[in-house]
Amino acid sequence: MAKIFCIANQKGGVGKTTTTVNLAAGLALIGQRTLVVDLDPQGNATMGSGIDKRTLELSVYDVLLESASIAEARRRSEKGGYDVLGANRELAGAEVELVALERRDQRLKTALAAVDGEYDFVLIDCPPSLSLLTLNGLCSAHGVVVPMQCEYFALEGLSDLVNTIKQVHANLNPSLQIIGLLRVMFDPRITLQQQVSEQLKAHFGDKVFDTVIPRNVRLAEAPSYGVPGVVFDGQSKGAQAFVQFANEMVKRLASLR
Numbered sequence: 312m313a314k315i316f317c318i319a320n321q322k323g324g325v326g327k328t329t330t331t332v333n334l335a336a337g338l339a340l341i342g343q344r345t346l347v348v349d350l351d352p353q354g355n356a357t358m359g360s361g362i363d364k365r366t367l368e369l370s371v372y373d374v375l376l377e378s379a380s381i382a383e384a385r386r387r388s389e390k391g392g393y394d395v396l397g398a399n400r401e402l403a404g405a406e407v408e409l410v411a412l413e414r415r416d417q418r419l420k421t422a423l424a425a426v427d428g429e430y431d432f433v434l435i436d437c438p439p440s441l442s443l444l445t446l447n448g449l450c451s452a453h454g455v456v457v458p459m460q461c462e463y464f465a466l467e468g469l470s471d472l473v474n475t476i477k478q479v480h481a482n483l484n485p486s487l488q489i490i491g492l493l494r495v496m497f498d499p500r501i502t503l504q505q506q507v508s509e510q511l512k513a514h515f516g517d518k519v520f521d522t523v524i525p526r527n528v529r530l531a532e533a534p535s536y537g538v539p540g541v542v543f544d545g546q547s548k549g550a551q552a553f554v555q556f557a558n559e560m561v562k563r564l565a566s567l568r
Contacts, residue, residue, distance in 0.1 A: 313430040317452045322468035323439035326495040330458040331436040332359045336539035337557030339392030343431040349398035350444045356436040357397035360388035361537040364399040372401040391539045420451040449479045454490035461507035495524040522556040
């Protein structure tokens with residue numbers, strides 16, 4: 312059975328897509344069968360996996376409207392070593408179309424059930440807003456991985472996300488939980504980041520992953536080449552941190568069983 316995780320944070324620009332793509336590549340490197348679901352109409356996770364969103368004949372849009380299955384719509388990230396259910400601008404229209412449909416918040420969950428035995432991990436890259444797209448992701452997932460920068464504004468956004476997850480857990484998906492908080496774009500030279508990091512560990516305890524993703528130029532450069540940073544420069548500190556994070560994810564899930 313696949314473990315399904317949303318990579319979510321209601322604050323934009325915190326590295327959700329970078330985390331999704333590089334965690335997927337890291338999991339693939341250690342032998343985990345992985346699917347990335349791009350739920351953001353910008354399609355950055357699709358492009359960052361080396362798949363041109365403009366050439367998609369079928370996408371997550373078609374899957375949500377039930378005109379195609381995941382098996383039909385998925386593409387292979389040859390460089391990343393994982394599958395991708397891609398997104399493009401069409402997905403922005405899905406919000407309006409889904410409102411009038413039955414089971415509008417459960418459509419991704421239904422589609423993923425059909426490929427459940429084919430993957431060890433499914434990673435869902437969510438848009439920054441709490442929309443029907445994000446809700447589809449949260450209703451499908453076993454847990455949420457929250458990438459966040461160690462800044463005070465990020466703490467405010469985190470409280471909003473925790474409340475959202477509690478509401479979805481109570482009303483729509485009783486198995487949903489926060490798996491962990493991932494500190495990203497971390498610079499140990501900045502005192503403020505160290506202070507916020509300590510506050511996170513004091514408040515959330517073992518919900519904070521041990522792995523810390525450093526601020527890294529090679530990770531930032533990789534999307535322009537359509538390659539996950541883990542593959543683009545495997546020796547960079549950022550790439551090595553994501554492989555370490557992939558191993559930590561596998562171990563953490565083993566301990567939860």
